[in-house]
Amino acid sequence: MRNRSRQWGLQRLSPLRRGFNVAVLIGLVSTLAVASRAPTELERIKADGVLHIVSRNGPTTYYEGTDGLAGFEYTLAKAFADELNVSLAIRDEEHLGRLIDAVDDPQINLGASGLTITPSRSEQVVFGPAYLAITQQLLYRAGEKRPRSFEDVVAADKDLLVIADSAHAERLRQLQQQHPTLRWREQSELEMLDLVEMVHSGEIDYAIVDSNAYSINRSLYPRARIAFDLEEEQQLAWAFSRQRDSSLYDAAQTFFERIKSDGTLDDIRERYYGHVDEINNGGALLFAKRIKSRLPKWKKDMQEAAEIFDLDWQLLAAISYQESHWNARAKSPTGVRGLMMLTRPTAREMGVSNRMDPTQSVHGGAKYFRKIYDRIPADIQGSDRLWLSLAAYNVGFGHLEDARVLTERFGGNPDKWVDVREHLPKLAKRKYYRTTKHGYARGWEPVTYVQHIRQFYNILAWNEHLEQRRIAALEAADEPEGEFRKVNLPYTLNMSMSLL
Structure with a gap:
């Protein structure tokens, strides 16, 4: 009887014990699952304390300024790294094609190099939120006949040069379907600044560049002029690997939503693409x-x-x-x-x-x-x-x-x-x-x-000269009649200050 009671008692308690054991087992499994789960891309970055990007050193991306690194892409990426509370490391890649490939490198987290969103690139990488609109522009040299369409470019049969593996080259391949006789050259070791200068100097007849690159160089190479825009605006964005989870991409989405809403992105645009007007x-x-x-x-x-x-x-x-x-x-x-x-x-x-x-x-x-x-x-x-x-x-x-x-x-x-x-x-x-x-x-x-x-100085000096003449004339007018007073008027307009 005692044995049966003991057995009955055990049977009566066993459902509670079974429930407890199941809960413990679930907890252990969950803990083990979390412990064994591979960290996300974002977790790895925060654990390492570094955001690694690939970019292309240049005027629209990143460069050494008077107070350290600067540039549109650098400033954006640095702000993102600061938001993640990590430092920023940049790998420089000269060739655009290799830069896109580098996005899949395990040592790289994203590509930030003024990359235009294009169909072919979108097959290789995932683009984040767009942050700058640009237009592809065909340049010609002032004094030459201005082409107004690709029909004119084809008819002229002149030298058209673009950067290899660029969005411009991709667009030309699309246009070639409409204009089978369209011809151009591609060169990898060039920047858009080079193309603007080459058109200006007459070394080449035509080139295609982005509107933001042209805007910061046009005053330096005034003979390079816009013939026409190739198409509607295109968007620039960061590139993320398709082979990884979306945690970093999601963080970038949140980051861009914030800087767009609080005006930070507008401030950065103004910093690098705003300009002081020429003195007209x-x-x-x-x-x-x-x-x-x-x-x-x-x-x-x-x-x-x-x-x-x-x-x-x-x-x-x-x-x-x-x-x-x-x-x-x-x-x-x-x-x-x-x-x-x-x-x-x-x-x-x-x-x-x-x-x-x-x-x-x-x-x-x-x-x-x-x-x-x-x-x-x-x-x-x-x-x-x-x-x-x-x-x-x-x-x-x-x-x-x-x-x-x-x-x-x-x-x-x-x-x-x-x-x-x-x-x-x-x-x-x-x-x-x-x-x-x-x-x-x-x-x-x-x-x-x-x-x-130099121009401002000349105007100031001339203004000061006129003011001295005015004062001297007033002082001379106060002299007693019949008395001659020599007035020394230093010519303060230093002609060596005029533009060479």
Whole structure:
């Protein structure tokens, strides 16, 4: 009886025990499943602490700026890495075809290189959210007959060059179905900047480039003109491997949704594709107007800073106008601030605690310019020293030295601005900057920067000259009748400042 009761008791408890055992078993299985599950792409990145991207060094992607790496793609990728709380590592790939292939490399997480979404590429990779619209444009040389369609291009039977494995080459293959006699050449070791220059110089007749690449180079190569747009807008996006899970892709989706909604993406676009208009008649008139409306508020600060650092106050005024249009509250998406638009590192180096303080900004900018001016080799004097200093102020001293090395290499005089300015744009071309110490730079920008400041300086100097004449005339009118007073009028318009 006792045995039966014990047996009955065990039988009565066994369902509870069975339930407990099942729960424990499920928990163990779940734990083991989680422990044995391979980490997602995003989990691996966070565990490693690094986001690895493949890109192509250049003006629309990434390059070495005056304060470290910069570029549209770099800034986007760095912001994404920051959001993931990891660092960013970039592998450079020169060839577009190999760049797309590299997206499947286990050591690469994504491709970020201004990649156009195309049908053939979409078969190989998964594209993330589009972040920039561009148009493919056919370029021709000003002075030649402008083609207005591919019928004209075919009829002209001229030299058309595109980058190998590019979206442009893919589009031409599609167009060849409509125009069987359409012919073109493809070359891999080229950038769009090269194509713009080659059209400008007449080395080739036609080229196809993206609208964003043309817009940042057109002022440097004005003979390269747009003949027509190939089609409607296309979209640029990051490329992700089809062989992996979607965790990183999903994180990128969330990232782009945020930066589109909070204005960050617009700020980055403005930083790299916004531009200062060329000084035309309207710009000169606006400048003259602001000489009267804005300059008087800051003139004393500029004169004091010029006195301290042995500079021309009108030069400081011209630099300040180029930087901020004499707006003491000026801010830029790049992080520069104030009248002289100082970066945070430069302000710290120059002892500026508040970049928005006009006096501190002007004195900090003057001190920084003087420092650069004093670094120029002592045997370079006169206007050459000044223009080279301005170029270094804009692009960085290291990049200026690279340009001087290139100038000498090509038989020019590295101490002459007229020679150096011809070679500064080479810093944006791979075949040249890969041989330099500091690498890629937006070499056309210091050329334009110096041109603008020289023009602003001339207007300021002429305005000052007229003002001195007016004051002298008033003083002469106050002299007693019959008394002759000699009036010395220094001609402050320094003609050496005019454009070469």
